[in-house]
Amino acid sequence: MLSQKTKSAFSKIVGSERFHDDLATLSSHSYDSYSTGGRADAVVFPKSTVEISKLLEIANQEAVPVTTRGAGTNLSGGSVPINGGLVLCLTQMNRILKIAPKDRYAVAQPGVVNEELQIALGKNGFFFPPDPSSYTVSTIGGNIAENAGGPRCLKYGVTSDYVLGLEAVLASGKIVRLGSANVKDVTGYRPAGIFCGSEGTLGIITEATLKIIPIPKAKRTAMLVYQNLNDTAQTVADIIGEGILPAAMELMDNGIINLIEDYMNIGLPRTAEGVLLIDLDGMPEMVQKEMELVERIGWQNKAIQISLAKNSQECDELWKGRRAVYGLLNKVSPTVLVEDATVPVSKVPDMIRGCRKIAEEFRLKISIVGHAGDGNLHPSINTDARDKEKMQRVDLAVRKIFSLALDLGGCLSGEHGIGLGKKAFLPMALGDDTIDFLKMLKRSVDPLNILNPGKFV
Amino acid sequence: MLSQKTKSAFSKIVGSERFHDDLATLSSHSYDSYSTGGRADAVVFPKSTVEISKLLEIANQEAVPVTTRGAGTNLSGGSVPINGGLVLCLTQMNRILKIAPKDRYAVAQPGVVNEELQIALGKNGFFFPPDPSSYTVSTIGGNIAENAGGPRCLKYGVTSDYVLGLEAVLASGKIVRLGSANVKDVTGYRPAGIFCGSEGTLGIITEATLKIIPIPKAKRTAMLVYQNLNDTAQTVADIIGEGILPAAMELMDNGIINLIEDYMNIGLPRTAEGVLLIDLDGMPEMVQKEMELVERIGWQNKAIQISLAKNSQECDELWKGRRAVYGLLNKVSPTVLVEDATVPVSKVPDMIRGCRKIAEEFRLKISIVGHAGDGNLHPSINTDARDKEKMQRVDLAVRKIFSLALDLGGCLSGEHGIGLGKKAFLPMALGDDTIDFLKMLKRSVDPLNILNPGKFV
Numbered sequence: 001m002l003s004q005k006t007k008s009a010f011s012k013i014v015g016s017e018r019f020h021d022d023l024a025t026l027s028s029h030s031y032d033s034y035s036t037g038g039r040a041d042a043v044v045f046p047k048s049t050v051e052i053s054k055l056l057e058i059a060n061q062e063a064v065p066v067t068t069r070g071a072g073t074n075l076s077g078g079s080v081p082i083n084g085g086l087v088l089c090l091t092q093m094n095r096i097l098k099i100a101p102k103d104r105y106a107v108a109q110p111g112v113v114n115e116e117l118q119i120a121l122g123k124n125g126f127f128f129p130p131d132p133s134s135y136t137v138s139t140i141g142g143n144i145a146e147n148a149g150g151p152r153c154l155k156y157g158v159t160s161d162y163v164l165g166l167e168a169v170l171a172s173g174k175i176v177r178l179g180s181a182n183v184k185d186v187t188g189y190r191p192a193g194i195f196c197g198s199e200g201t202l203g204i205i206t207e208a209t210l211k212i213i214p215i216p217k218a219k220r221t222a223m224l225v226y227q228n229l230n231d232t233a234q235t236v237a238d239i240i241g242e243g244i245l246p247a248a249m250e251l252m253d254n255g256i257i258n259l260i261e262d263y264m265n266i267g268l269p270r271t272a273e274g275v276l277l278i279d280l281d282g283m284p285e286m287v288q289k290e291m292e293l294v295e296r297i298g299w300q301n302k303a304i305q306i307s308l309a310k311n312s313q314e315c316d317e318l319w320k321g322r323r324a325v326y327g328l329l330n331k332v333s334p335t336v337l338v339e340d341a342t343v344p345v346s347k348v349p350d351m352i353r354g355c356r357k358i359a360e361e362f363r364l365k366i367s368i369v370g371h372a373g374d375g376n377l378h379p380s381i382n383t384d385a386r387d388k389e390k391m392q393r394v395d396l397a398v399r400k401i402f403s404l405a406l407d408l409g410g411c412l413s414g415e416h417g418i419g420l421g422k423k424a425f426l427p428m429a430l431g432d433d434t435i436d437f438l439k440m441l442k443r444s445v446d447p448l449n450i451l452n453p454g455k456f457v
Numbered sequence: 458m459l460s461q462k463t464k465s466a467f468s469k470i471v472g473s474e475r476f477h478d479d480l481a482t483l484s485s486h487s488y489d490s491y492s493t494g495g496r497a498d499a500v501v502f503p504k505s506t507v508e509i510s511k512l513l514e515i516a517n518q519e520a521v522p523v524t525t526r527g528a529g530t531n532l533s534g535g536s537v538p539i540n541g542g543l544v545l546c547l548t549q550m551n552r553i554l555k556i557a558p559k560d561r562y563a564v565a566q567p568g569v570v571n572e573e574l575q576i577a578l579g580k581n582g583f584f585f586p587p588d589p590s591s592y593t594v595s596t597i598g599g600n601i602a603e604n605a606g607g608p609r610c611l612k613y614g615v616t617s618d619y620v621l622g623l624e625a626v627l628a629s630g631k632i633v634r635l636g637s638a639n640v641k642d643v644t645g646y647r648p649a650g651i652f653c654g655s656e657g658t659l660g661i662i663t664e665a666t667l668k669i670i671p672i673p674k675a676k677r678t679a680m681l682v683y684q685n686l687n688d689t690a691q692t693v694a695d696i697i698g699e700g701i702l703p704a705a706m707e708l709m710d711n712g713i714i715n716l717i718e719d720y721m722n723i724g725l726p727r728t729a730e731g732v733l734l735i736d737l738d739g740m741p742e743m744v745q746k747e748m749e750l751v752e753r754i755g756w757q758n759k760a761i762q763i764s765l766a767k768n769s770q771e772c773d774e775l776w777k778g779r780r781a782v783y784g785l786l787n788k789v790s791p792t793v794l795v796e797d798a799t800v801p802v803s804k805v806p807d808m809i810r811g812c813r814k815i816a817e818e819f820r821l822k823i824s825i826v827g828h829a830g831d832g833n834l835h836p837s838i839n840t841d842a843r844d845k846e847k848m849q850r851v852d853l854a855v856r857k858i859f860s861l862a863l864d865l866g867g868c869l870s871g872e873h874g875i876g877l878g879k880k881a882f883l884p885m886a887l888g889d890d891t892i893d894f895l896k897m898l899k900r901s902v903d904p905l906n907i908l909n910p911g912k913f914v
Contacts (some may be wrong), residue, residue: 007868013529040883081835095784100801100803102698102801102802102803103693103801103802103803103832103866104802105698105801123585147643147647149641149643155640157618157640158640158643160647160650161618170894173891174890174893175893176890176893176894177887177891178891178894180867180868181801182799182800182831182832182866182867182868182871183614183615183798183831183832184606184615184799184828184831184832184833184868184871184872185868185870185876186603186604186606186615186870186871186872186873186874187868187869187875187879187883187886187887188875188883188892188895188913188914189651189655189659189895189898189914190604190617190650190651190653190654191651191894191895191898193617193647193650193651193653194647194648194650194651195645196647196650197646197647198646204648214698214700216700217700237559239742241559241671243671243673243674243740247899257570263543282743283700283743283746284746285742285743286740286742286743286746289740289742289743290740300897304822310734313851320677339886340643341637342639342641342860343561344559344560344562344638344639345560345561345562346557346559346560350580371641373585374639375560375638375639375640375641376641382862383489401887409560409637409638409639410637410639411637411639411641411642411644412644413642413644413645414641415641415642416459417643418643418644418645423643426644426645427495428646429644430634430644431633431634433631433632433633434633434634434635434744435632435645436631437627437633437635437648437902438645438646438648439899439903440901441646441648441898441902442861443901444897444898444900444901445894445897445898456645457645457646
């Protein structure tokens with residue numbers, strides 16, 4: 001609980017209109033897309049780095065937990081204030097400060113929505129590659145803090161590949177500036193890198209300098225349907241082996257195919273074991289050429305159906321099923337757990353088969369959709385949080401899924417983060433000495449552990 | 458000075474054949490390509506992570522400075538043991554542990570020479586993009602510790618973009634494993650990122666998991682010669698503006714052109730202000746198409762000469778002058794300082810003009826060669842370390858060059874690192890609070906400051 005005196009001090013910094021401790025605001029800023037288990041004592045909407053610096057100085061003096069959030073779309077509980085305290089909601093720091101097309105960078109405040117940035121960049125012929133499913137609402141600050149991915153990351157890389165520089169406020173209130181606008185910059189450590197995925201535990205990101213790239217001149221989509229999972233996986237391997245790097249290569253398993261058919265009836269064969277949705281982009285002649293190759297590889301691997309979009313409208317049509325997946329999963333059951341265990345791409349078939357076995361063993365419905373080209377799979381479990389017995393089975397299944405991913409040389413999370421959801425599995429992945437190392441780094445800049453306490457570090 | 462007892466303890470760990478304290482070995486392991494100012498007390502050649510762990514445990518107990526080195530090719534003094542102590546020379550940890558073409562990664566020990574890795578990968582149809590000029594001798598451990606770049610980094614990115622995972626030994630002797638073989642991995646902080654460019658100050662890199670990519674099917678080179686510097690720069694901007702990302706885009710100024718002509722007489726016009734050397738790679742049809750575009754843009758911007766290589770032999774021919782530059786610079790004077798101030802690409806002409814003025818002001822010969830596409834320039838100063846008066850002018854000129862780069866939104870180093878050479882300029886670039894932040898991170902894992910003391914942090 002915060003004292004009235006501390007609350008007043010926070011309120012004085014941002015002004016009473018941007019300080020809230022009413023139940024409605026507290027509740028609506030205490031959960032994310034994973035967990036509802038938080039209980040904020042106060043929520044502030046700072047508008048500047050200086051305000052955040054002053055807020056943290058007091059929070060640090062009083063040892064008040066500080067949890068930072070944007071849109072709260074994250075899927076691992078990273079922005080849930082489980083120890084109460086102050087929630088910094090950065091949605092009002094939402095200005096795009098600079099777009100420098102010639103030098104290929106943009107500067108944005110953390111509260112800028114990913115899609116708004118894309119629109120502004122698009123007017124200049126550029127884009128910012130990370131495209132998490134939440135991009136229409138999630139913010140750049142959250143994308144960085146969770147090191148967000150998305151389908152496009154197969155070709156273009158994840159958020160950390162696009163963060164050139166950061167301004168951040170440390171627990172002490174001190175303001176640091178890391179990196180620069182230069183792609184090549186080896187001035188000391190690259191701490192801009194460790195802020196990506198730090199989930200609000202190292203400091204508050206208050207400004208980001210982002211690498212941007214020109215929008216490719218052409219984009220085409222192909223959908224390949226397979227009777228057999230091995231043929232699907234072989235197609236992925238062959239396409240990459242041919243030197244083609246698609247802008248996206250999404251895989252949907254039989255469970256997802258049937259889910260789409262149940263609700264949308266778009267004509268996918270219900271017995272099919274795999275669908276690949278492939279985006280190619282680049283210079284028009286190149287895309288055309290690569291598309292012909294993809295088609296040939298597809299038939300060679302016994303595709304039973306191949307659809308090639310001729311224009312952007314047809315591309316959207318092919319993506320319709322894939323885009324609807326999370327919405328549909330939520331229609332099937334009151335609770336859906338979307339995991340993101342990731343494995344080296346050659347292990348994708350093993351991982352899918354393993355998940356099927358785990359589903360059988362624990363009598364659960366686990367469907368898999370994912371980014372096949374980079375092994376980032378989303379085993380999605382339909383369940384009901386109110387059903388204690390079922391949730392116990394879910395917990396056991398999830399542990400087994402992660403254990404399988406690690407056995408296959410994979411990792412706990414490709415793009416959703418650790419947060420609360422995977423905290424318990426961290427020792428399984430990293431070992432004690434490595435976790436201690438992360439803790440040493442964290443403690444060195446936040447000795448009182450005020451920044452997002454109770455999370456992975 | 459190390460006590461005999463400590464020396465014996467070190468010697469016992471690696472065996473007497475791999476422990477040295479004779480003057481010849483000490484001298485030959487106390488300098489790098491920047492500085493001869495070191496004075497090692499002992500040199501060891503460990504062969505395993507466990508040996509390094511044991512060595513560090515003792516070094517930490519006895520507060521012995523530990524400086525790690527590979528080939529010692531670095532250009533900023535990063536591997537010079539200025540405080541004496543133990544030098545860990547990792548050239549005997551030189552095994553390639555795994556190449557996984559299907560999953561696009563390789564695992565290497567730190568002492569593997571960059572070129573050896575390229576050869577092994579080449580047999581599998583893959584390559585590792587970072588290509589520092591020293592690649593025939595420099596090691597992967599050094600490439601990571603300095604976050605090495607190279608011409609190819611314009612298109613493919615720098616070393617940190619290719620480090621997926623690391624094993625490292627901390628000052629305590631504890632062994633940590635960071636990251637994994639997965640391109641998408643958000644399991645906690647990405648400390649693999651801060652080890653890139655850490656210059657041996659955070660821990661000893663003992664194994665690296667590296668992202669590798671398929672060798673493009675085709676590669677072609679073009680050389681464009683310009684009377685005027687602005688036209689040269691406009692060509693760079695137009696090529697990138699057209700959506701073409703060359704595998705390399707090297708710029709040589711009038712000083713370098715005349716240097717090449719003085720010694721090699723390859724037919725470059727001595728009045729020309731700029732030469733661009735452009736590599737394009739990818740699918741053959743694409744490269745052909747892009748080359749035509751490059752040629753058109755070249756003539757549009759008033760090139761006075763364009764040479765297009767038709768085969769790999771002709772490509773090598775065009776690169777001959779550029780490859781010889783550092784050798785030739787060393788023929789002109791006993792000392793050559795190669796700086797690597799980097800600026801946003803639109804500021805390249807301002808930077809080159811500024812360097813010319815600085816050369817005039819301090820009566821020095823400054824020639825510029827560099828990676829034009831990413832603004833990573835190498836102003837190279839011919840001087841004589843024995844000439845005190847001249848070296849004073851050099852020092853003032855260097856400070857002014859860095860100050861100009863920072864004023865233009867650039868940074869101190871694009872790929873050579875901070876080491877000793879740029880340590881004095883760090884406050885100019887980062888500010889006290891950010892330097893303190895780097896120090897906090899460093900102190901948290903190396904409280905006695907045994908790892909490469911006296912360097913940037």
